[in-house]
Amino acid sequence: MSTQEIYNAILAFDEVSVKAKVRAELGAGTDIQTILDDGLVRAMDIVGERFSAGDLFIPEMLKSAQVMKAGLELIKPLLTTDQSRSKGTVVIGTVKGDQHDIGKNLVAMMLEGAGFKIVDLGVDVESEVFVKTAAEQKADVIALSSLLTTTMPAMEQTIRITKAANLAVKTIVGGAPVSQAFAHQIEADGYSADAPGTVKLVKELVG
Amino acid sequence: MKQPAINTFRPRMRVLNEEQAWAIHHAALEILENTGFIMEHEPTRRMLLEAGCRTDQEDRVLMPARLADAALKSAPRQIALYDQQGRRAMSLVDDNFYFGTGSDTIFTIDLETGERRRTVLQDSGNFAKLVDGLENIDFSMSMGNPEDAPIEEIYVHVFAAMVQNGNKPICFIADSGKDIAKIHEIACLVAGGEDALARRPFILNYSEAISPLRFPINVMEKLVFCARKRIPICLPSGCNAGGGGPSTLAGAMALGLAENLVGLTIHQLTNAGAPFLFAPNVSVLDMRHTVVSYGCTEWSLTQAALADMRDMIYKLPVWSFAGATDAKTVDAQAGAEGMLSIITAMLSRCNFIHDVGYIESGHTSSLEMVTLADELVAMSRYFVDGLRVDEDTLALDVIDRVARNVGKGAIFLNDEHTFKHFKTDLFHPKLADRSRFELWHENGAKEMQQRCTEKARKILVQHQVTPKSEAVLKGIEAILAHKTYQRI
Numbered sequence: 219m220s221t222q223e224i225y226n227a228i229l230a231f232d233e234v235s236v237k238a239k240v241r242a243e244l245g246a247g248t249d250i251q252t253i254l255d256d257g258l259v260r261a262m263d264i265v266g267e268r269f270s271a272g273d274l275f276i277p278e279m280l281k282s283a284q285v286m287k288a289g290l291e292l293i294k295p296l297l298t299t300d301q302s303r304s305k306g307t308v309v310i311g312t313v314k315g316d317q318h319d320i321g322k323n324l325v326a327m328m329l330e331g332a333g334f335k336i337v338d339l340g341v342d343v344e345s346e347v348f349v350k351t352a353a354e355q356k357a358d359v360i361a362l363s364s365l366l367t368t369t370m371p372a373m374e375q376t377i378r379i380t381k382a383a384n385l386a387v388k389t390i391v392g393g394a395p396v397s398q399a400f401a402h403q404i405e406a407d408g409y410s411a412d413a414p415g416t417v418k419l420v421k422e423l424v425g
Numbered sequence: 426m427k428q429p430a431i432n433t434f435r436p437r438m439r440v441l442n443e444e445q446a447w448a449i450h451h452a453a454l455e456i457l458e459n460t461g462f463i464m465e466h467e468p469t470r471r472m473l474l475e476a477g478c479r480t481d482q483e484d485r486v487l488m489p490a491r492l493a494d495a496a497l498k499s500a501p502r503q504i505a506l507y508d509q510q511g512r513r514a515m516s517l518v519d520d521n522f523y524f525g526t527g528s529d530t531i532f533t534i535d536l537e538t539g540e541r542r543r544t545v546l547q548d549s550g551n552f553a554k555l556v557d558g559l560e561n562i563d564f565s566m567s568m569g570n571p572e573d574a575p576i577e578e579i580y581v582h583v584f585a586a587m588v589q590n591g592n593k594p595i596c597f598i599a600d601s602g603k604d605i606a607k608i609h610e611i612a613c614l615v616a617g618g619e620d621a622l623a624r625r626p627f628i629l630n631y632s633e634a635i636s637p638l639r640f641p642i643n644v645m646e647k648l649v650f651c652a653r654k655r656i657p658i659c660l661p662s663g664c665n666a667g668g669g670g671p672s673t674l675a676g677a678m679a680l681g682l683a684e685n686l687v688g689l690t691i692h693q694l695t696n697a698g699a700p701f702l703f704a705p706n707v708s709v710l711d712m713r714h715t716v717v718s719y720g721c722t723e724w725s726l727t728q729a730a731l732a733d734m735r736d737m738i739y740k741l742p743v744w745s746f747a748g749a750t751d752a753k754t755v756d757a758q759a760g761a762e763g764m765l766s767i768i769t770a771m772l773s774r775c776n777f778i779h780d781v782g783y784i785e786s787g788h789t790s791s792l793e794m795v796t797l798a799d800e801l802v803a804m805s806r807y808f809v810d811g812l813r814v815d816e817d818t819l820a821l822d823v824i825d826r827v828a829r830n831v832g833k834g835a836i837f838l839n840d841e842h843t844f845k846h847f848k849t850d851l852f853h854p855k856l857a858d859r860s861r862f863e864l865w866h867e868n869g870a871k872e873m874q875q876r877c878t879e880k881a882r883k884i885l886v887q888h889q890v891t892p893k894s895e896a897v898l899k900g901i902e903a904i905l906a907h908k909t910y911q912r913i
């Protein structure tokens with residue numbers, strides 16, 4: 219028996235097996251940090267690598283995150299507050315005037331899978347609501363999605379009032395018409411072209 | 426006695442049998458009865474409840490199948506579209522197919538520099554002019570969301586640009602009930618009044634419902650506006666397999682059809698008999714790059730299936746796509762994907778076929794891609810026309826004549842029969858290169874894309890668009906500038 223089996227079960231997308239293996243390790247008295255690092259987290263690292271290499275598809279990535287979470291749930295009660303703290307809070311939404319949400323939902327789900335707390339405001343969200351929610355939730359990041367060139371100004375507006383509100387929050391932007399140059403121009407703290415890239419970006423900004 | 430002529434079989438394709446078609450349709454009805462939808466437009470919601478819909482505990486609207494059936498019966502089977510000079514241009518019915526460009530891209534490929542850049546108003550004008558000058562492209566869409574137009578009225582400005590630069594029918598986008606009224610005003614000006622426009626519409630609106638099963642206020646405003654004014658409209662949703670809908674095509678189609686049936690029902694309840702173009706967009710979400718594909722084989726398959734369902738069940742003209750690609754330039758991938766979608770759309774007899782000239786998954790428009798597609802449509806068109814078999818084409822006398830005189834200088838090439846037929850009976854490509862190597866080399870060893878660039882440039886320089894009258898042009902300027910003008 220070893221944490222290798224937990225790792226293998228995640229890579230096989232097998233939730234039942236992951237739970238069983240985690241229970242077995244707990245029963246055998248394996249150190250919790252070892253289960254976490256050598257089993258669960260190491261598996262997710264390799265999943266990320268394989269996705270980037272083009273060997274895994276998005277649903278497989280989401281599934282492995284789900285499976286890993288099922289294992290994590292079992293050891294959660296045993297974690298110290300330091301170990302179980304969420305990596306940060308992200309307030310996410312599609313800006314005013316825009317109804318597209320498939321990309322935004324995917325970004326939210328992958329950030330959640332990476333250990334962030336997500337507050338999803340949905341679509342067609344007023345600038346003020348982003349800022350108000352970020353303040354209430356003490357958010358680390360506001361993530362704005364826009365798929366229409368016509369709603370890009372709403373991003374700029376949201377960032378402007380976020381800055382004016384003087385919160386300790388980073389802003390990131392994304393969606394089809396958005397580019398690194400545009401992000402720069404409206405003084406957003408970050409941009410990514412896709413969901414996996416967004417996870418990397420948020421880790422950098424919050425880490 | 427003279428025997429009847431041998432009928433020409435025009436090749437066509439089926440991808441569904443009756444059993445499959447009805448099963449998908451019944452699934453769509455079941456979605457409406459059991460899952461229902463979110464209706465955010467209050468007046469429409471009230472109208473639906475009065476007509477016999479009910480709501481569940483989550484306030485979703487549930488729709489009985491009989492409402493969809495009634496709407497399918499009252500919508501007209503044929504939609505006629507005219508050009509901007511009032512001449513009949515399209516009969517959207519049964520087996521007829523028409524090709525046109527797409528709307529709203531973010532970027533375009535600059536024809537002079539080859540650079541991918543944000544679109545400007547001039548681009549929408551250029552695309553309209555190119556369409557006007559191409560033989561096989563039947564209607565215009567904006568092909569851009571220009572950077573230099575005021576955002577609140579962006580759709581009014583691109584509409585004006587299309588009207589100023591071409592005369593073919595236009596499929597237009599609007600944001601809400603506000604700008605669509607302005608666009609309608611320009612269209613009335615062009616057609617010579619509201620009555621004339623209603624009698625001879627040259628415009629068709631493209632609006633979209635939100636998958637899964639949501640109908641926002643602005644979209645309903647447009648639907649109701651078009652129903653009342655009898656402006657033809659289509660209301661597909663983006664129920665792409667794996668994104669807006671389930672990853673299995675049958676389910677994604679059922680969902681998209683359910684959403685279409687809601688749109689159609691509202692439309693017909695608002696104004697029975699007003700023209701409605703049917704069918705959702707069922708492409709796929711690429712599972713590696715999370716991009717909704719515009720070059721995938723799946724979209725071609727689902728729209729062929731929809732064309733079958735039109736014949737078996739819906740009896741309404743259908744909306745579809747072709748001549749687009751996920752490639753970033755007009756390369757071999759673009760040619761392959763463009764051709765696959767064009768030939769299958771035609772073989773399955775899709776009716777109103779848009780997005781011709783989209784590259785990069787609909788993010789970028791390309792004048793060269795439209796030009797290439799024009800030729801691909803012509804090639805496919807020839808194929809679909811079938812093989813005429815009669816005395817003249819069997820040409821037994823010609824065969825006899827030449828065969829008997831081969832040694833005496835007879836060749837088919839200089840036979841009178843060849844002279845009479847070769848031009849019309851054979852296909853002569855304009856862009857595809859069949860020259861011998863030496864000549865091709867001598868002429869600069871050009872690839873297809875270069876030839877497309879040159880042809881597009883030539884049309885933009887040389888093609889003369891019949892201009893609108895001074896009064897119409899002045900009226901448009903006034904509408905754009907929010908001033909009063911002389912009504913026609």
Ligand code: B12
Binds near residue numbers: 317318394598714
């Ligand atoms: C599906 C779709 C729809 C669906 C949306 C359904 C839904 N629930 O979301 C429907 C049919 C409703 C729709 C409606 C419209 N659409 Co639309 N739509 C699309 C389509 C085909 C795919 C979008 C999509 O879901 N992609 C898949 C997801 C996974 O990718 P994504 O959204 O790009 O997200 C990824 C990245 O961008 C990034 N990302 C996204 N958000 C964020 C946020 C942050 C912070 C970060 C860092 C990264 C990030 O990560 C994501 C995952 O990898 C695109 C064309 C295309 N191929 O992209 C057009 C497109 C976006 N739509 C367009 C248009 C014009 C419209 C309409 C105006 C059309 C109309 N006639 O009404 C309406 C507008 C409605 C409104 N007010 O919002 C245009 C926009 C062009 C422009 N210049 O702005 C496009 C490009 C198509 C086109 N060429 O015309 N659409």
